[in-house]
Amino acid sequence: MLINKQLNQAxxxxxxxxxxxxxITYKKPEAKNKIFFVIGSEEYLIKDLLEEYCKxxxxxxxxxxTFPIGIIKMIAILTGNKDKKxxxxxxxxxxxxxx
Numbered sequence: 001m002l003i004n005k006q007l008n009q010a011x012x013x014x015x016x017x018x019x020x021x022x023x024i025t026y027k028k029p030e031a032k033n034k035i036f037f038v039i040g041s042e043e044y045l046i047k048d049l050l051e052e053y054c055k056x057x058x059x060x061x062x063x064x065x066t067f068p069i070g071i072i073k074m075i076a077i078l079t080g081n082k083d084k085k086x087x088x089x090x091x092x093x094x095x096x097x098x099x
Contacts, residue, residue: 002047002066009043 018038025031047064054061075081 002050002064003072004069005066006046009045011040011042012044012046012049013038013040 017040021036021038025036047066051064054064
């Protein structure tokens with residue numbers, strides 16, 4: 001389940017690729033005190049990646065659902081779920097900061 005729709009694709013990378021890049025960089029003295037930007041070669045929505053992940057590891061999950069923040073917030077309030085309320089609070093702050 002995803003909260004809200006992701007409108008923009010991102011250049012995701014795998015943990016293996018990132019670890020390999022870090023290991024190679026640590027071996028190079030000229031990389032010391034440098035800043036590196038790591039960007040995947042292709043753009044994906046997180047929903048597409050999650051669907052692919054489920055297809056391979058959890059084939060019994062047939063669909064990845066996306067719920068609006070408002071519905072999740074209402075469920076959190078009705079059930080008194082403090083963890084969901086706190087998560088939603090931070091997600092709203094992040095959403096506002098991106099504007």
